[in-house]
Amino acid sequence: MTTSSDTSAPAALNFRSIDFRGRRLSLAELRGAVPRARHQTMADAEQKVQDIIAAVRSRGFSALAELARTFDGVEQSHPRVSAEALTQALAGLDPNVRAALEESISRARQFAERQRPSNVDVSLGDGAVVSQNWIPVGRVGLYVPGGLAPLASSVIMNVVPAVAAGVESIALASPPQKDFGGLPHPTILAAAKLLGIEEVYAIGGAQAIVSFAYGIPGSGDELSIEPVDVVTGPGNIFVATAKRLVKGVVGIDSEAGTTEIAILADSTAQAPLVAADLISQAEHDPKAASVLVTDSTELADAVVRELARQAAATKHSARVLEALSGPQSGVVLVDDLEQGIAVCNAYAAEHLEIMTADAPAVAARIHNAGAIFVGDYSPVSLGDYCAGSNHVLPTSGTAAFSSGLNVTTFLRAVQVINYDRGALEKVSSHIVSLSGAEDLPGHGDAVRIRFE
Ligand SMILES: NC(=O)c1ccc[n+]([C@@H]2O[C@H](COP(=O)([O-])OP(=O)(O)OC[C@H]3O[C@@H](n4cnc5c(N)ncnc54)[C@H](O)[C@@H]3O)[C@@H](O)[C@H]2O)c1
Numbered sequence: 399m400t401t402s403s404d405t406s407a408p409a410a411l412n413f414r415s416i417d418f419r420g421r422r423l424s425l426a427e428l429r430g431a432v433p434r435a436r437h438q439t440m441a442d443a444e445q446k447v448q449d450i451i452a453a454v455r456s457r458g459f460s461a462l463a464e465l466a467r468t469f470d471g472v473e474q475s476h477p478r479v480s481a482e483a484l485t486q487a488l489a490g491l492d493p494n495v496r497a498a499l500e501e502s503i504s505r506a507r508q509f510a511e512r513q514r515p516s517n518v519d520v521s522l523g524d525g526a527v528v529s530q531n532w533i534p535v536g537r538v539g540l541y542v543p544g545g546l547a548p549l550a551s552s553v554i555m556n557v558v559p560a561v562a563a564g565v566e567s568i569a570l571a572s573p574p575q576k577d578f579g580g581l582p583h584p585t586i587l588a589a590a591k592l593l594g595i596e597e598v599y600a601i602g603g604a605q606a607i608v609s610f611a612y613g614i615p616g617s618g619d620e621l622s623i624e625p626v627d628v629v630t631g632p633g634n635i636f637v638a639t640a641k642r643l644v645k646g647v648v649g650i651d652s653e654a655g656t657t658e659i660a661i662l663a664d665s666t667a668q669a670p671l672v673a674a675d676l677i678s679q680a681e682h683d684p685k686a687a688s689v690l691v692t693d694s695t696e697l698a699d700a701v702v703r704e705l706a707r708q709a710a711a712t713k714h715s716a717r718v719l720e721a722l723s724g725p726q727s728g729v730v731l732v733d734d735l736e737q738g739i740a741v742c743n744a745y746a747a748e749h750l751e752i753m754t755a756d757a758p759a760v761a762a763r764i765h766n767a768g769a770i771f772v773g774d775y776s777p778v779s780l781g782d783y784c785a786g787s788n789h790v791l792p793t794s795g796t797a798a799f800s801s802g803l804n805v806t807t808f809l810r811a812v813q814v815i816n817y818d819r820g821a822l823e824k825v826s827s828h829i830v831s832l833s834g835a836e837d838l839p840g841h842g843d844a845v846r847i848r849f850e
Pocket residue numbers: 446469470542543544545546547549552573574601602603604605632633634635636637653654655656657682683686748789790791792793
């Protein structure tokens with residue numbers, strides 16, 4: 399884990415420009431406005447993750463120990479974190495960080511508790527009732543990243559909605575840290591303890607997702623890991639790929655992979671704020687995407703100047719410059735806000751900030767984004783920590799069809815059918831007709847027999 403300033407020499411900023419002005423663009427061209435390395439990089443990661451799945455499924459804890467040695471540089475006998483380690487982590491927590499975690503928890507809880515959908519009972523005639531009941535899954539596995547940075551706030555984002563949904567069994571995993579005796583980062587352990595989570599594992603990356611999805615049998619003194627119903631949480635490309643590969647064995651939230659920010663801004667936006675927000679998310683990962691969409695060349699030029707100035711001075715300068723200079727980042731110049739909105743909807747960013755005149759009106763026209771941040775005083779950093787919203791969000795364009803983590807991620811809608819004799823008799827001839835039309839007469843007979 400990188401905790402001090404990056405030491406490698408920062409590369410020069412190369413924030414490229416994509417000029418869409420004066421062009422009529424197809425949806426495919428709009429979608430490809432900013433290339434995502436999705437297919438190539440995913441294919442590479444997929445092979446590695448397949449190997450990890452095979453190793454963990456066949457050799458269980460011994461494979462986990464090998465992977466911890468290879469990827470995390472730690473020797474591990476068993477990944478379960480003791481109750482004592484959790485208690486000690488909370489006792490040693492900085493009081494300011496504790497106060498911040500508590501504020502974040504309180505806001506996340508208030509929002510999550512209001513998200514639970516209501517059950518419905520509908521009468522479709524005398525004695526004919528159908529209902530839809532929202533029922534929590536039984537057991538979940540939550541992932542908290544800890545490679546480049548220890549994301550203690552992700553403990554909150556995972557745990558709070560799971561608890562609000564009523565999940566009874568919650569397990570959490572985060573990478574073992576060389577500097578902390580092979581345990582997950584102490585702030586992550588403290589956040590887990592603060593939220594009452596007792597089952598915590600020092601497992602990182604794809605192997606954590608696989609351990610939760612399939613479970614790991616224990617033998618002798620070894621504690622087993624029971625399989626879960628749903629795995630959630632953010633992570634790097636290996637975590638996101640593992641979630642995609644185990645989907646179907648378990649439910650997942652979304653492909654909450656490498657961070658992305660897009661900002662739709664016009665000439666009224668303030669370049670220093672735009673640059674700071676682009677850098678705030680570039681800081682997560684050298685592969686993070688930071689994209690500015692604007693109809694103002696003056697703003698674009700000012701933002702590039704600000705990026706160079708701020709990126710050179712920030713702690714993780716090398717990582718930030720690499721992310722800003724990658725093909726996944728840059729400025730898209732558009733004719734007007736109309737085209738800008740089309741680009742943003744096609745791109746479907748994880749985070750989309752709107753910094754325009756009348757930002758709420760522009761935000762109302764966005765239908766593809768993991769989360770939308772409206773105006774100068776709603777930066778992504780607010781949502782990352784303390785807005786009350788969830789920061790575990792879909793990436794790689796998957797925001798077009800999937801949602802950020804929320805209470806319904808942990809619920810299933812179960813429909814209940816309760817008809818009495820008279821109500822069934824009323825529709826029995828229709829059932830018989832439809833079963834005949836489908837050449838499934840046994841279905842009709844199952845109704846007819848009740849009235850013979
Ligand atoms: N979309 C979201 O909601 C969201 C939220 C927060 C963070 N993120 C993203 O989460 C990611 C966190 O990544 P991270 O790396 O810092 O931590 P991480 O915990 O996701 O990954 C660290 C683990 O990756 C594994 N790993 C590292 N190199 C590997 C290799 N070559 N092959 C196989 N496995 C390997 C190791 O097991 C290690 O423990 C960032 O990309 C960040 O942008 C996304």
